Amino acid sequence: MQSYIDEAEKAISNPVLQTALANLQERLGKGAAAAYRNLPEGPGLRLKAHDIRMQAINSLDVLLETLAERVEKNGGEVIFADDAAAAVSACREIARKHGVRAVVKGKSMVSDEIGLNDALSADGIEVTETDLGEYIIQLAAEHPSHIIAPAIHKTRDEIGTLFTEKLGISYTNDPPTLTREARKSLREKFLAADMGITGCNLACSETGHIALLSNEGNIRMSTTLPRVHVAIMGMERVAATLSDHDILLRLLARGAAGQKMAGYVSHISGPRQPGHADGPDHYYLIILDNGRSRILADERFREILCCIRCGGCLNVCPVYAKIGGHAYGATYCGPVGAVVTPLLSGVGRFSHLCQGETLCGACKDACPVNIDIPRMLLELRSMLADGDASWQVRRNSLLEKAGWMIWSWMMQDRRRYEIGVKLMKRIFP
Amino acid sequence: MQQTAATHCRPVLVFPERPVTLFVQCLADSLYPDVKKAVEKIFDRLGIDVICPKDQTCCGQPAFNAGYRKEAGKTAARFIEIFGNAETIVCPSGSCVNMVRHHYPLLFKNDPKYHAKAVDLGRRIFELTEFLVDVLTVTDLGAAFSGRVTYHDSCHLLRGLSVRTQPRRLIQNVKGVVLVEMKDSDRCCGFGGSFFLKYPDISRAMAADKVRNIVDSGADVVVGCDMGCLMRIQKQLIRIGSDIKTLHIAQLLTMAG
Ligand code: SF4
Numbered sequence: 200m201q202s203y204i205d206e207a208e209k210a211i212s213n214p215v216l217q218t219a220l221a222n223l224q225e226r227l228g229k230g231a232a233a234a235y236r237n238l239p240e241g242p243g244l245r246l247k248a249h250d251i252r253m254q255a256i257n258s259l260d261v262l263l264e265t266l267a268e269r270v271e272k273n274g275g276e277v278i279f280a281d282d283a284a285a286a287v288s289a290c291r292e293i294a295r296k297h298g299v300r301a302v303v304k305g306k307s308m309v310s311d312e313i314g315l316n317d318a319l320s321a322d323g324i325e326v327t328e329t330d331l332g333e334y335i336i337q338l339a340a341e342h343p344s345h346i347i348a349p350a351i352h353k354t355r356d357e358i359g360t361l362f363t364e365k366l367g368i369s370y371t372n373d374p375p376t377l378t379r380e381a382r383k384s385l386r387e388k389f390l391a392a393d394m395g396i397t398g399c400n401l402a403c404s405e406t407g408h409i410a411l412l413s414n415e416g417n418i419r420m421s422t423t424l425p426r427v428h429v430a431i432m433g434m435e436r437v438a439a440t441l442s443d444h445d446i447l448l449r450l451l452a453r454g455a456a457g458q459k460m461a462g463y464v465s466h467i468s469g470p471r472q473p474g475h476a477d478g479p480d481h482y483y484l485i486i487l488d489n490g491r492s493r494i495l496a497d498e499r500f501r502e503i504l505c506c507i508r509c510g511g512c513l514n515v516c517p518v519y520a521k522i523g524g525h526a527y528g529a530t531y532c533g534p535v536g537a538v539v540t541p542l543l544s545g546v547g548r549f550s551h552l553c554q555g556e557t558l559c560g561a562c563k564d565a566c567p568v569n570i571d572i573p574r575m576l577l578e579l580r581s582m583l584a585d586g587d588a589s590w591q592v593r594r595n596s597l598l599e600k601a602g603w604m605i606w607s608w609m610m611q612d613r614r615r616y617e618i619g620v621k622l623m624k625r626i627f628p
Numbered sequence: 629m630q631q632t633a634a635t636h637c638r639p640v641l642v643f644p645e646r647p648v649t650l651f652v653q654c655l656a657d658s659l660y661p662d663v664k665k666a667v668e669k670i671f672d673r674l675g676i677d678v679i680c681p682k683d684q685t686c687c688g689q690p691a692f693n694a695g696y697r698k699e700a701g702k703t704a705a706r707f708i709e710i711f712g713n714a715e716t717i718v719c720p721s722g723s724c725v726n727m728v729r730h731h732y733p734l735l736f737k738n739d740p741k742y743h744a745k746a747v748d749l750g751r752r753i754f755e756l757t758e759f760l761v762d763v764l765t766v767t768d769l770g771a772a773f774s775g776r777v778t779y780h781d782s783c784h785l786l787r788g789l790s791v792r793t794q795p796r797r798l799i800q801n802v803k804g805v806v807l808v809e810m811k812d813s814d815r816c817c818g819f820g821g822s823f824f825l826k827y828p829d830i831s832r833a834m835a836a837d838k839v840r841n842i843v844d845s846g847a848d849v850v851v852g853c854d855m856g857c858l859m860r861i862q863k864q865l866i867r868i869g870s871d872i873k874t875l876h877i878a879q880l881l882t883m884a885g
Contacts, residue, residue, distance in 0.1 A: 204829070207830050208829050211829060211830070211833045517815055517816045517818070517834050520837075521833040521834055522830060555826070555827050556823070557816050557818065557819065557820030557821075557831075557834075558693060558783070558784075558821075559815075559816035560783055560784070560787035560788065561783075561814075564787060577692070577693065580694060580695030581695040581696075581697050583695055584694065585696075585697075585698065599694075600696070603694065604699060606690070606691060607696075607698075607699035607700075607702050607703055609685075610685045610688070610702075610703045610706070611685075611702065611703070611706055612683075612685075613684070613685060616654075624658070
């Protein structure tokens, strides 16, 4: 996959993108560090959160079963989807059953992972992203380049031109005006939609509810206005108890944006009950595997399932800051993507992702749940070096292997080592 | 040993300690012999004998970081053979110490012969500034250098070994030095071992950011504790035609006015 290198180069030579990425890191990356320092429990809460997540991952089967029972008791329906195709067809089936013609969506990386929008559009359903960043990306027919700030790669001039073209407004690059225009056009979509689709920031097994965080209020509208609400979650996104859930949400908001809490938090436990003022008539929770069980089964990588997708690691990664999100060529980018994308979509195919990093460790320090990403990058590299049958990974390069064998042979003897040094001095004078 | 005001004096005679064994780090050993000499000079001044095993080569880190664990393991086993009996090992590179202390136990986790030795070795190997400040409680080596110095935090030294203040204290006590902090001193310089060879464009872009911060700090010299980083930074400084110099901390600490 040469594209990692090519796309990286493109990003590096784009000064506007470089400034945007630098500003993002300056604001969000440093904001998160400050927010951890100011935690009432102290920054050590991240370590506790790691334990909470690890315990949840280790008892995932039980937690998910309880979660499903509670959701069903509340009148919702739970669907376990083994892979992307199963999740997509479940969504299509729900849409067909309820005669859905228009969908509004809250921001969801999982829906991007399974390619949901295209599938629904192919069925003649109008799908509208309602998170401002996602909306821009959708209008431009692109992919997100950041987990939380999907349109970070777009300049306001580009957005102005895009809105002129797609929404027929007169050109402006004034962010408040552009936001107003987007809001106006989205409001109509909200009112006309039959179905809302969202992700799930974190579910709680004890209570059977899911939590959704946003700063634009769009999620609340997507989950309450349409008749049907479908939430899709990766199967790892569950906390055991309400108090665990609380700790994790507080850390999530800090890791993502240095906030104490997001502007809007929705707790959703099922469809509208008698006496409720609003809410959908039907509520579905799709729990997606799509390669996660395989990660769960491997001790080396299980830890990555602790991830709550806050995007915090992207906001401090010096490599991400240079190459942006598109170079990773997949839904999940940045340090978390460098681990999770190869595991979900092919270690061999995405070999550049785990090799094109410096192991500096900034991601681990920025992670609200203290995930040891560099450790797993090293594990992936070792899979590529010698192949790994359990993941169907073939040795990356025989030539490279031979090179390191020679290197090792030279290091076994001081005289050979000195000859090597002389050679090296010739190559790098 | 308690940190006292007395350690700020020249501590030459204070430590009739047992000898330390020096692991030079292959980069310093091969490409930057001045660093090795400077480390030896530091211990000479402190009155501590230095043993430098003649047949040492590398700790195995380059292969380990590239994923080649068999090759790294062979080199690491040899390292353990050579340094296993040393009482105290000191190395002028944080990332090598991080390798031995944190990665050797992992590398030998299924090897009963070496695992215990690896864990044990991890407790006896120290990065230079960590050893000087935390073990010997020396913060002033009586060096002198007049100029503005900025310090680059190497990733593995800072995040792997939690060494942040030690080098700064040593630098601040060099007579005539003004320590100026650069922006984001703890941000990776873009070296990353073979990363720098495999992804030269990304590495260069990262180094360019680092060097911009160094230049903006107004420093005359950038000091670090790892030749890998300093090599990357130096390359970029030369590229932009800057006359800012790079120095390993051992070199700074042996300068005499
Ligand atoms: S790895 Fe940690 S910092 Fe990165 S997205 Fe996941 S939870 Fe956030």
